[in-house]
Amino acid sequence: MNPEFRKISLDGLWHNNPALVQLLGLCPLLAVTGSVVNAIGLGIATTVVLIGSNLTVSLFRHQVPEAVRLPIFVMIIAAFVTAIELLMQAYTYELFLILGIFIPLIVTNCAIMGRADAFASRNPVPASVLDGLMMGVGFTLVLILLGAMREALGAGTLFSNMHLLFGEGARAWQITLVDDYRGFLFAALPPGAFVGMGLLIAAKNMIDAKLKSRKEKSTMPLTDTVTSKRVRVTG
Amino acid sequence: MALIHLSSPHVSKANATNRVMRLVLLATLPAIFALTLFFGWGSLIQLFIASTSALIFEAICLRLRKRPVMFFLRDGSALVTAFLIALAIPPFAPWWVVVIGTFSAIVVAKHLYGGLGNNPFNPAMVAYALLLISFPVEMTQWNAPFVLLGDHWHLLASFKESLVIIFSGINHGLIDAYTGATPLEVLKHRSGMTTEEVWRNNPVLSQGVFAWYGISAAWLMGGIFLIYRKVFTWHAPFSMLVTLFILSSLFYAGDASNFADPFVHLGVGATMMCAFFHCNRSRFRCYQQPR
Numbered sequence: 001m002n003p004e005f006r007k008i009s010l011d012g013l014w015h016n017n018p019a020l021v022q023l024l025g026l027c028p029l030l031a032v033t034g035s036v037v038n039a040i041g042l043g044i045a046t047t048v049v050l051i052g053s054n055l056t057v058s059l060f061r062h063q064v065p066e067a068v069r070l071p072i073f074v075m076i077i078a079a080f081v082t083a084i085e086l087l088m089q090a091y092t093y094e095l096f097l098i099l100g101i102f103i104p105l106i107v108t109n110c111a112i113m114g115r116a117d118a119f120a121s122r123n124p125v126p127a128s129v130l131d132g133l134m135m136g137v138g139f140t141l142v143l144i145l146l147g148a149m150r151e152a153l154g155a156g157t158l159f160s161n162m163h164l165l166f167g168e169g170a171r172a173w174q175i176t177l178v179d180d181y182r183g184f185l186f187a188a189l190p191p192g193a194f195v196g197m198g199l200l201i202a203a204k205n206m207i208d209a210k211l212k213s214r215k216e217k218s219t220m221p222l223t224d225t226v227t228s229k230r231v232r233v234t235g
Numbered sequence: 236m237a238l239i240h241l242s243s244p245h246v247s248k249a250n251a252t253n254r255v256m257r258l259v260l261l262a263t264l265p266a267i268f269a270l271t272l273f274f275g276w277g278s279l280i281q282l283f284i285a286s287t288s289a290l291i292f293e294a295i296c297l298r299l300r301k302r303p304v305m306f307f308l309r310d311g312s313a314l315v316t317a318f319l320i321a322l323a324i325p326p327f328a329p330w331w332v333v334v335i336g337t338f339s340a341i342v343v344a345k346h347l348y349g350g351l352g353n354n355p356f357n358p359a360m361v362a363y364a365l366l367l368i369s370f371p372v373e374m375t376q377w378n379a380p381f382v383l384l385g386d387h388w389h390l391l392a393s394f395k396e397s398l399v400i401i402f403s404g405i406n407h408g409l410i411d412a413y414t415g416a417t418p419l420e421v422l423k424h425r426s427g428m429t430t431e432e433v434w435r436n437n438p439v440l441s442q443g444v445f446a447w448y449g450i451s452a453a454w455l456m457g458g459i460f461l462i463y464r465k466v467f468t469w470h471a472p473f474s475m476l477v478t479l480f481i482l483s484s485l486f487y488a489g490d491a492s493n494f495a496d497p498f499v500h501l502g503v504g505a506t507m508m509c510a511f512f513h514c515n516r517s518r519f520r521c522y523q524q525p526r
Binding site for chain 1: 343347365368369370371
């Protein structure tokens with residue numbers, strides 16, 4: 001693979017993951033991850049919007065005046081979100097009802113706006129589309145992981161109600177982890193999302209620190225580098 | 236000119252945490268006694284489960300964080316947290332309730348934030364909030380106090396039966412008939428009756444309320460002891476109690492048939508425990524940290 005594309009993919013999935021590193025789009029992330037099916041639904045919707053908006057923004061990047069670029073990006077994103085909303089209403093109506101306001105709210109997801117402004121408006125079309133796809137997949141993976149954690153702890157099941165997204169055949173996908181589980185409401189409620197998110201970020205930082213120390217050991221055994229990284233906390 | 240800058244904490248005695256924690260543990264004794272007297276063996280068993288699990292979680296966390304295990308175990312802060320959780324939950328709650336409580340207090344609320352002195356929230360309170368949100372049924376079912384059982388007092392679970400109830404959840408119908416809401420719950424969900432009517436008609440209030448007053452008195456004793464031993468100053472608990480008294484008096488004076496009188500607010504429920512054992516926990520945080 002082209003080294004540039006490789007970097008874009010790794011950034012989206014891991015190094016600059018919108019949910020774990022940029023901490024963008026936390027509102028839908030925390031609100032809808034009560035179960036795996038909700039997470040997948042919102043993740044797919046966000047990914048499609050990201051790819052579409054990155055593609056469009058990149059296509060018109062030379063025509064958009066610098067001063068009014070943000071309103072234009074918002075219009076583009078809003079157009080894609082409206083399309084997705086109508087599609088979900090048509091094909092996955094029940095899931096659309098469950099996700100409710102968080103589908104239209106994708107418009108305000110800073111991750112999408114951020115990618116449009118920071119990447120798509122400065123890069124050619126193929127790279128922008130790949131960036132949208134990888135950022136979206138990275139975001140979706142975090143959503144699914146958090147959804148799985150909360151569903152397992154909160155209700156004792158995994159993959160329940162998958163038929164909302166994948167048709168009647170998916171009804172049997174449900175795995176009951178503990179029979180006769182009493183339910184742990186904390187995990188299913190918003191505070192559980194915050195705690196779960198904190199644990200995921202901590203786990204990512206731990207893995208990064210491990211990888212880094214291993215790398216340093218193998219390359220430069222005597223240097224002691226101190227780095228600090230600032231993260232954006234808006235969104 | 237040599238100016239020596241000393242940064243806080245300015246501590247003169249060695250390991251002051253240990254001394255404070257021991258005093259707090261001592262101050263819970265009246266409440267432990269009162270709870271056992273009025274509600275049976277449950278509280279003692281909960282204390283045992285909470286202390287054991289809290290110490291185990293504390294030791295595991297300290298080990299994982301590569302801190303001196305015995306040093307921190309001896310400071311008694313984990314035990315205080317365990318005691319405050321065990322005494323706040325219903326005496327016959329299943330064992331896993333208190334274990335989840337100590338886990339969230341010690342592991343999540345304390346060590347994930349950096350251990351003793353770095354926790355922004357009182358671990359015991361975090362645990363209580365989490366339990367109340369997660370297990371509303373288990374957390375609001377108090378068994379009827381001793382005084383309410385009257386002639387059937389022998390039906391109060393024996394020590395062995397209490398163990399069975401807590402550890403297996405099977406209660407042989409012994410407790411079932413005698414569990415119910417706490418007085419404050421009864422007052423809140425009264426289905427259209429006036430305060431006097433509820434008071435007259437509901438045995439939990441008309442007779443059982445003495446047990447609750449007794450427990451509040453025990454917490455008050457412990458709190459006064461702690462103020463006397465200068466563990467904390469009187470300001471925070473006093474302000475809390477006075478505020479509660481004034482506000483509830485205002486409402487009671489306005490509409491006596493709809494609101495409970497201020498002494499109920501002070502004496503029933505966990506007011507005293509909160510005022511003296513939770514309001515002041517921030518005071519404990521400025522104690523010294525080992526370097």
